[in-house]
Amino acid sequence: MTEASTPDGTSSHTAGAQLERQKIMATLAAAAPDAIAEKFHALQAADYELVRQPETGLVMVRGRMGGTGNPFNLGEVTVTRCVVRLATGETGSSYSLGRNKEKALHTALIDARWQRDEERAQIEQDIITPLAEAHAAAGETVKQETEATKVNFFTMVRGDN
Amino acid sequence: MYVAVKGGETAIRNAHKLLAKRRRGDTSVPALTLEQIAEQLSHSVARVMGEGSLYDETLAALAIKQARGDLIEAAFLMRAYRTTLPRFGYSQPVDTARMLVERRISATYKDLPGGQVLGPTFDYSYRLLDFTLAAESDGAELPVETAEMRDEAMPRVTDLLGDEGLMEPDPITDVDAPVGDLTREPLAFPADRDLRLQNLARGDEGFLLALAYSTQRGYGRTHPFAGEIRYGEVEVEFFAEELGFAVTLGTIKVTECQMVNQFKGSSKAAPTFTRGYGLVFGQVERKAMSMAMVDRSMRWQELGEEQSAPAQDIEFVLSHSDNIQATGFVEHLKLPHYVDFQAELDLVRRMRAEWFEKRDQNPDEDAAAQEAAE
Known part of the structure; x- marks a missing residue:
């Protein structure tokens, strides 16, 4: 971090950086394994070590009673995660639904390299933005198709006789 | 007298080989791919994920293929598979108000904020066999209509009623209270609503449908209205300890049903509607509705009602809803009992x-x- 660290400045900077990282991790998690692989292989290779091997496990998904009440356990999802450390020191993590270990490794490496000031702009431009746009476009298509099925119900009022 | 049972290894091995051959069927017919099952038999996949209590479309497709389309057997395979994986933890509760909605209907209000969208539904279809699906032409891309979406919020119908004070509020108690988990602790009675909802969410669709139907026919009447049914994608968030923040794992598809039921009130509280809640993996409306009706029935004690019907009997319902347990006990009768x-x-x-x-x-x-x- 290049910023002078005052207590306040540090925390707001950290919170902002964390929010950014949450966003890029969400974008990567939402992308298809093929799309991630293609973007990853377009990057120059970089040295890294595995901190935590790609590992598949379960997360119990919770809902809320009535939508807003006390939580309850709905059922599990498969999740694959991975942690890597670059030779330059940055640690990258990935968590996403499914069992694709290659995607988990690629995603963790992209996350790590995004944290490098030297690479961030490039990764945002080449990987994050296009993936986020594709995801948004897919969502938009669903919305538009759904909107065409919107109904207007009329209730018939019966006459007196 | 003791009668020893031994042998049969060869017969069993040969039977399983024969099963594999019969499962594949005529090899001049192409084998099903998992993508075909996941894409084209999505209701089967959803049912297997729900009753197997494990959301993974590809795994469910594999289970269906292996089980020759026997969905209870497929759910059994899912339950068995999940025991081989470590548990990373619990997600944050999903927020169905922020769903990417593909379907949202209400039988109680014709005009509601966000409107009603039918989405992909069998409702209003004539239930006539469509022979074009049997013809070669199936596989062509089918055009659908689109319309510009106004970015309008879709509040839950129960929240609208709640704003007017007409709906009992959702139960919110101690936020630090532990949440019951059937995969960790065996079911014990009396079972609180968290355990009941988990049990129903992975319960057998047919069993819950029959129970819900029984309440409509007078066995523990609850006067339900389908306040709202919505289906679509919700984000799953997980707090990663080592990162110190919540990560979005991706999205899952769920169906939510809010049943609006008749009243409760007392000398201290004005009468309000009451509610039952259904939430299931995938587009499984019949089960989400049944779940909400049975959830409401089992709340008889809390709402000061009389117990008179099977759907209200918590121990009866929860002990018999799980088709993996049920099939295990029924089908074990086939094994040697010499x-x-x-x-x-x-x-x-x-x-x-x-x-x-x-x-x-x-x-x-x-x-x-x-x-x-x-």
């Missing part, structure tokens, strides 16, 4: 011997009884 049965045979032979002995000793008594009967 020892047990030998004991029964001995018993029935002894009883018969005593019966004949008694009859032969008192032939007159027998004749007298017959006369009296005549």
